[in-house]
Amino acid sequence: MSAQRVTPSRSDLRRWRQHLADERAEAAIYRDLAHRRDGADRDILLALADAEARHEQHWLDLLGTHVGTPRRPTLRTRALGFLARHFGSVFVLALAQRAEARSTYESDADATPRMAADERVHEEVVRALAARGRSRLSGAFRAAVFGANDGLVSNLALVLGVSATGVSTHTLLATGMAGLLAGALSMGAGEYVSVRSQRELLEASTPNPHTRAALPQLDVDANELALVYRARGMNEAEADAKADEVLRALGSADTGSIDDAAHDDSHEAVGNALTAAVSSFCCFAAGALIPVVPFLFGLHGTAAIGLSAGLVGVALLGTGVVVGLLSGGPPLPRALRQLLIGYGASAATYLLGLMFGGGFG
Known part of the structure; x- marks a missing residue:
């Protein structure tokens, strides 16, 4: 393996140092983005930063005593870092998504298959985070x-x-x-x-939240609620199972809607x-x-x-x-x-x- 080379070539050292610089910069970008968010988004971004730190360690191990003077990240990565520090918006997440998609680890013999897989998964993680912001705007x-x-x-x-x-x-x-x-x-x-x-049109198609008040008075044997789910595309068995689940939840702490799909962000995506x-x-x-x-x-x-x-x-x-x-x-x-x-x-x-x-x- 490349990690066992005693005297790596100059081109190898340049490439490894560049990878090292980019991984450090990308980890910093995710940390900057995380500091502007809270909840699950913050945790996800910090986990991405930790993953980039693992990749950084790989290149440090390969370089050994040849780390040399730290290289600057690529211009694209530096620009992304600047945007993350000063804006931290969905625009930056979209750029980060594209940066992950351009990873060269799959064709780099000195990157492990796990690292290449990480980058592909990172692209999908960032895509999902960016999708929420895209929907809102x-x-x-x-x-x-x-x-x-x-x-x-x-x-x-x-x-x-x-x-x-x-x-x-x-x-x-x-x-x-x-x-x-x-x-x-x-x-x-x-x-x-x-x-x-x-x-x-969306409001006309959204389940009425007041319907829940009528559920306790339903005839459990007839189970009219199952017709609601059949009308929404479920087969008879699925509709019966879903209706039974909702009716059982009436006496529990679960006060969810008649249909969780009523709480999607369709209205938000349409805009004001x-x-x-x-x-x-x-x-x-x-x-x-x-x-x-x-x-x-x-x-x-x-x-x-x-x-x-x-x-x-x-x-x-x-x-x-x-x-x-x-x-x-x-x-x-x-x-x-x-x-x-x-x-x-x-x-x-x-x-x-x-x-x-x-x-x-």
Whole structure:
């Protein structure tokens, strides 16, 4: 084994020292995150830090007297550590999830199979922790991302399409600002109705907590409660067993609901209607403002159009990166997807403006 080498190569020493630095940094990240949480989340994060400490010890044992001057962690790990110390949010957990997924231990002959397995399991642990935060912010985050992207793409397309007809800069600016306001109001109103309607549908499907008061009066032999569980998809035997369990619990300290599923976080994942509406309005307006910025500063013609498209392109790449990082996936493909979709829609509208440009002469 590599641990028995008397004189490891320089490349081995560099690799082991880098692994050692990264394990130390990752353990510190989990401890920083743990200090910002309590309960089970805190215990889980501290256990992850302990696991990274075991991996650290493995590389220390391999290095022996060749530990040398401590190396700096990779730039990615240092950036993650900075975010953990200063924010400690679901965004950091999403980055940590991606960092665990990039582990090279499976292909590293000097890492043990147990270490490689640990890293895979760590990815799932962090994924589960991040999923709770994703659920809590999904409503407002979805509204914000959709609002910003809609504002960027729709107003850039509007500005490019109208500019292709040859109208004046003043008319173009007025069109862009009108598109900003109309689109933001439409997005905000639409988001409010959408989220409010979804919450009302969920509430209509959620078991009534007051039903429990009627349970002691049920005919145990007929056991109407079993029909509830059969209606929810259980077979007859499962429904009877579940109903018996609930009825037996009536006389015990267990005061649980008729159905534990009534306490899920579906409503939380949908979000608050007003919050989603305000988020969508503000983010659409912010996104829609970017394409008209060059015209606000007096630019016109090709220079203004080029700068407008460039600013929107940068913003689209930024929103794509944020979505990619928060989802735990590779950010670059998502950023390029956002860019191509935005530019594709804008190019189509610009061509349409050219086709009808003669009518505005």
